[in-house]
Amino acid sequence: MIPTQEIAADVLTLVEERRISIKTAVARVAGRYDYKIRGSVHAYSIETLRRLNAIDHFLRRTVPKFDLLNPFIKNLLRIAVYEMKYKDVHPALATDSAVRIVKKRNPKLVGLVNGVLRNVEKLEIDAENDIERISLNFFHPEWFVKYTIELLGKDEALELIRANLRQPPAYIRVNELKGSIEGVLRYLENRGVRLSPTFMDEVFRVESYSVHPASFDWHAEGKYVIQDLASCFVSHALNPEPGDVVVDLAAAPGMKTSHIAMLMENRGRIIAVDNSEERIKRMKSKIKQLGVKNVEIKLGDGCRFSFMADKALVDAPCSSTGSYASQPNVKWSFDWRKFEGTVAVQRKMLKNALNGADEVVYSTCSIMFEENEGNLNAVGARVVKLDSPFSRGIKEFRGEVFRDWNRVVRSFPHLHNSSGFFISKLKGDER
Template identity: 75%
Template sequence: MSARSDGRDVIPTQEIAAKVLSLVEKEGISVKTAIARFAGKYDYKIRGSVHAYSIETLKRLNAIDYFLKNSAPKFDSLNLFVKNLLRVAVYEMKYKNVHPALATDSAVRIVKKRDSKFASLVNAILRKVEDMEIESNDSVESVALTLFHPEWFVSYTYELLGENEAKKLMEANLIAPPPYIRVNELKSSVESVVRYLEENEVVLSPTFIDEVFRVEGYEKHPASLEWHSKGKYVIQDLASCFVSCALNPSPDDTVVDLAAAPGMKTSHIAMLMGNEGKIIAVDNSPERIRRMRSKLRQLGVRNVEIRLGDGCNFNFVADKALVDAPCSSTGSYATQPNVKWTFDWRKFRATLSVQRKMLRNAVRSAHEVVYATCSIMFEENEANVGSIGAEVVRLDTPFSRGIREFRGKKFDSWDKVVRSFPHLHNCSGFFIAKLKGE
């Protein structure tokens, strides 16, 4: 269902999107989780429309707030719902080509239903925004506003990749990568799943991983089809799938996954092991463990022992270990745009410490270790691996290699590790390294 045809919505997409954005801002949850609360009772077309509005607004949040703060000096102190309704309206008029009068009228009608005292204020603010533009030039501030990224990220990626590559990365972050299907061979065969999806008008193309396919088009999203709910395939990013392949587990291995929830990589490892051997899946959150247990059950995984524990000091001995570390998620801006606006350097430094502790623990306790992040940051990736001093094993890959030097710090094993980038590989940004244990 379209958000608007003649200026009147039967289902006010803008109102639901404002609720979703308010919840994301208040509780720090994902758009998907927030939509499940507010739009779960609607059909998939309405949920899709709300998701699109929410994600597209979040992608451009800095520019949208630039318009609003210059039109309303007290914007930050406004009611949370009103703030996000204004954001949705600005997204419509500035970036969705909705006529400004229609975007304004819709927002005013919605706010009148909830609290009429805000109606004249909403109208006045949006009338001011209508005549505003952002100056386009080569300054970091202008690039940040026109390519919709924080100024620190613009400066950082200029330094890391060079100006041209950095701009291509930021442009790619505005476009969601294609979905990827990973066939779960614990419950079905590649041939059966491909045939099922093609019969359901899902257009697939192969990737360099045999059980992973890129979705080129669909009538219904493959996540909404029956075989997905039965666990015969999952939706999983291509670079994420490569992490488990890099570990290369054998059926007789003991594998420890030190930050296992939500369990997607754990389930892939189990599949590669044919449900044989033993996987110990560790996580420090009882709630995430509960969800992971349910997911692994759905996917038919039987060789996993789930443990509540801290990956920094969990005591174990194993053949192989995976450290899919908590990180800044700077490689996932295309699918998680809200993360762009919540980056905190203090938390970043604390996360670096956790990553290094987990990595040291793994290298002490396993013969081989794969370390992975969904981050583009040198500090979380090459610098962390270099600080451990363990031997780096060269990974074969169609993706890119690592960063040789950044801010005076060299990484001699740059040609042995792996990086994926949204603008080069049509998937999330990942770093993957394989190390020998002590």
């Protein structure tokens, strides 16, 4: 049997080299193993990535050229440090496991791995200031710590950062195109899944399970999906009705598109647009699985795609700063120059949507003011008030005032047990 640590090191290497999600990497590397092994590998991978800056803080103090190491060895060391510093594995056992693996994979580096881990065992966090201390002890980039303190105040920023360290709850969205709410609930409860209702009739929080609900046949058959609570609300904010013409300008992988189709009872017309052939291929498979029949899928640029519709959704590509709890690897790949380019794309998509639809829902899985309230200011959007149990928007940030703060919606991990989302409803341009 291959040790969990070895498989997890391969997963982390794939995530680092290919820039793919942990879920995708685990499926590729560990897909042939049973669900218990896959679960263990996923846990090791995600918990190591969650703490990556602190783990690398220890390793760089021990190995000056740490970043130049063989990628597999680098990630094997990270997993061993995770075990000894954060998983309560005795340091000698963590070191021994890593040494056994490296003997098999690259025996010339046994001495290096053994020496590095014995040195790391003696180290503690060494921070030079309060921001670095928070960053290293709560496993977030320093820029994010500074930004959230400025956005929310120190106390709430720390609550958000702590919440990002917890695995978020799973939510079930019943797909009423293929199954009834009552039938799906009975099916899952009979299999030991305990659920509780949310403010949306078809969405339920998973309280406990013996086997994850994503492992059951009805999930594969599309009778329910696993989808974040705030993500589900985006489609409700659009309020699509049977007979509407709806355009989704950043549609792949199709979760919100399929939800919109369900709310429309598979009637009317949905045009789902995405600029990636690979994502469109996956979306077509997902749409078919979920029994959606009123969607036309188009390869196109959401910034320029010409259309006329009743309603449009811009669930924009974004920094994903609201998804750090479920996708911790995203924390370490943020780039300000790329961020500025993303904001520019969001504004183009938003302007295009407002030009083509009577009503527009604009959403991101980001906490950043620039991607959210700032974009609505930039395009001069006319904001319609949304009601929900979530929070309201940000009134002011870095001298920029957002007057419609009480009309838009924000969700936060520390307040709502969901990803961080921004959701707004807008009137289209007068034509």
